[in-house]
Amino acid sequence: MGAPELPEAEIHATFERLLEEGLQSPQVADALRRPGGTLDRGRLRTRALQARDDILAAAAVEYREFVEALADVAAGTKDRSASEGPETGVPSAGGGLLPVLAVLVTSLAVAAAAVCLIIGFVLLALGARPYVGEALITSGLIAGAVAVGGAIGDLAYFIVAAARSRAADRPDAPEDAATGAAHAREEWELALLERGVLPFLLGRLEESSAAEREGPSARRSARGL
Structure with a gap:
């Protein structure tokens, strides 16, 4: 489907604006001031409005490209809205639960390491059951290593999650599509003015001047016959 x-209404407004630009252009203004023509500014404008469809056809390729660019913008906006989905206020398992569990495990490991080390060193200092104190110190060191590893993993997770969040929030594709649509509109209007409006206006003025020049010659020829 195209x-x-x-x-x-938008096409007509654009055409009328470009028609006014054409009528105010130096080429058309100079042609209107030349003697011998039968068309004034009002009549020329009326003829252009009557031939609007033919003039628009001169920039049909650029018009189609502009319309397709607008369709790309609309499709990109729709896809973005669908991918974001409705906001329910409930965090997902990957975005909300896993970070909490990771922080909880690391915190418990730190607490366990601290308790084991404190009790172990106290037992060693008191000289009571040294083998128990050494075991607790060993357990504390292991728990500390687990805590350090968990902290490094948490840091890496949060860095990756932040990078993905920034990438998801960056509206590069919609902005690129909108920029392309704006450029396509400029190309359409320029083509319509240069290949449609101006040639039509100048052509009608030239026809009017030629007809006025041929009129007296035709009348003289008729009298000679």
Whole structure:
């Protein structure tokens, strides 16, 4: 299915704006001031409005590219909204539960290491059951190593999660599509002005001047016959 057409009101407003630009251009203004023509600014504008569809056809390729660019913007906005989904306020298991568990495990490991080391050193200092104190110190060192490893893992997880969050929030694709649509519109309007409006206006003025020049010659020829 092709891209949807622009609203008729937008096409007409764009055409009238470009028509005014064409009528105010130096080429058309100079042609209107030349003697011998039968068209004034109002009549020329009326003829252009009557031939609007033919003039628009001169920039049909650029118009189609502009419409397709608008369709890409609309599709990108729709896809982005669908991927974000409704906000329910409930954190997902990957985004909310895992970080909490990771921090909890690391905290417990730190607490266990501290308790074992304190009790172990106290027992060694008191000289009571040294083998128990040594075992507790060993357990404390192991728990400390687990805590350090868990902290490093948590740090790596949060760095990766933050990077992914920034990448998801970056609206590069919609902005690129919008920029492309704006550029396509400029190309369409430029083509419509240069290949459609101006040639039509100058062509009608030239036809009017030629007809006025040929008029007296035709009348003289008729009298000679």
